[in-house]
Amino acid sequence: EDQVTQSPEALRLQEGESSSLNCSYTVSGLRGLFWYRLDPGKGPEFLFTLYSAGEEKEKERLKATLTKKESFLHITAPKPEDSATYLCAVQADVGSQGNLIFGKGTKHSVKP
Amino acid sequence: GAGVSQSPSNKVTEKGKDVELRCDPISGHTAxxxxxxxxxxxxxxxxYFQGNSAPDKSGLPSDRFSAERTGGSVSTLTIQRTQQEDSAVYLCASSWGQGESETQYFGPGTRLLVL
Structure with missing residues (x-):
């Protein structure tokens, strides 16, 4: 069964304190791994897509990496505005119409 | 350009009532x-809807749930005889379709509360 597990469930940090959020996945052929940001009262905001092991993508203080079993979202020197829930999702290559399989997310809180 | 929009943003209903949730995808998105x-x-x-193909209904939790997409654009999700366990945030997403660029862009969601 295709599955996504994110850890930790929650993270409370001081401003400037870097962190790494983990996304472990089991999927019958990976078409793509996606990271989204979720803020209260809003829909998920797209951050990155990764397609193959070894791939890395960066955007401001965020960097996403991918291996054959997991992905990390590294947040470097975070600011309070980086406080959000970060969602990881996979899209399977086999037997899938393209729907995303999501983890439960990591709630990331940054204190000033 | 305009993103995915959903309405209503919030819905409170009584158990047993029917509700309709609406989604307007990004213009040109087929999925x-x-x-x-x-x-x-x-x-x-x-x-899941893709163009004019038959929808993939494999994720619907019961036959009280149905959805349609008119003219390949606007979609309506209908929940009949709502139950308290139907309370959730309902999110709609659209994408260009299958292929390399399959990023799904989400709307703000409809928050449904069944009393």
Whole structure:
């Protein structure tokens, strides 16, 4: 069964304190791994897509990496505005119409 | 350009009533997805539309749930005889379709509370 597990469930940090959020996945052929940001009262905001092991993508203080079993979202020197829930999702290559399989997310809180 | 829009943003209903949730995808996107997020759970796939093909209904939790997409654009998710366990945030997403660029862009969601 295709599955996504994110850890930790929650993270409370001081401003400037870097962190790494983990996304472990089991999927019958990976078409793509996606990271989204979720803020209260809003829909998920797209951050990155990764397609193959070894791939890395960066955007401001965020960097996403991918291996054959997991992905990390590294947040470097975070600011309070980086406080959000970060969602990881996979899209399977086999037997899938393209729907995303999501983890439960990591709630990331940054204190000033 | 305009993103995915959903209406209503919030809906409170009584158990046993029917509700309709609406999604306007990004113009030109051929694929449309419905998901829901119940309290403490991850987003759960419900149904998928691609162009004029028959929808993939494999994620619908019961026959009380149905969806249609008119003219390859606007979609309506209908829940009949609502139950308290239907309370959740219902999210719609759209994408260009299958292929390399399959990023799904989400709307703000409809927060449904069944009393």
């Amino acid at each position: 449309l997805y419905w998901y829901r997020q119940s309290l403490g759970q991850g987003l759960e796939f419900l149904i």
